[in-house]
Amino acid sequence: MIKQTIILIILSILLSVVANSISPENISWIGEYREISDGDGPIVPPSAEAGDPPFIDINIANIEFATKTSIFVDARDHEEFICGTIPGSISIPFEYMPDELEGYFETVLADVSLDYSIIVFCSGEECDLSLHLARNMQDLGYTGLKIFFGGAREWDNAGFELERREECDQ
């Protein structure tokens, strides 16, 4: 019996190695997951209302980032975006909102389905652009929205890397 259990696990490991090497959905064997916050839960602004997209804490933001299962949307202006954002984020500055919003989504989020997981953030607690952008996106039919209200500052304070582009220094 023991010999058979060993054969079965070795076969499974071999199959997983082969599958992960050829799959377009492959992931690294060693994940970068960390427990950061003390479990206090997400930061929720006083202006939050019932019906707003859910607020997430730094742990959830990190796991979504590490597993690449969400799109991060930076709601701050372009200058702040290029000088330090969560890596891989899309810039949708809320200063253009809400009239130009639909046209914006037809370009940067053209290939993203309405129910895909999207995490909206801005600077931090003093900034409510993320909340307003998320509400507008909700009105446009996006259903997988989440708000990371701790934003770029909480991300930075937790020791995570921010992406800074060369244009920032120019």
Added chain:
Amino acid sequence: MRSIIHNDFITMLSRIIMGAIFIYASFYKILEPALFAKSIWYYHLIPGLLINILALVLPWLELVVGLALIGGVYYRGAVLWVNIMMVVFIIALSSTIIRGIDVDCGCFKAGGSATGSATESLLLDFGMFALTLQLLVSKSKRWMLQRIT
């Protein structure tokens, strides 16, 4: 009771049910390992370094063991594995309920937080565990592709 446990037809039925469940459960995990890794993370049970390794190997183990159960190949090993996995699943789910973590089990689809289905999943697990225990003690040797020695 003994005749029921060792009955060939009941044992075969248990093999098909458990094999099919394990095969079905492996599909989304194999196709979307990142989502399954996230489901594991939500349990807060194993070190971060091991999450992706488990997310990549466990689905294939489920598939291989499910096929082995139904086909009767490396059968005793497969029966031991399904029992080990059921015990681990039950412990993992129970711990989330005890610790008050609101987690979806991630058993058959992408898990996450706050769907509150852990208790239902645990009840289902206990039902499945009854079948795997029956397979463990059953002496039925019929309808196996590979002869049991």
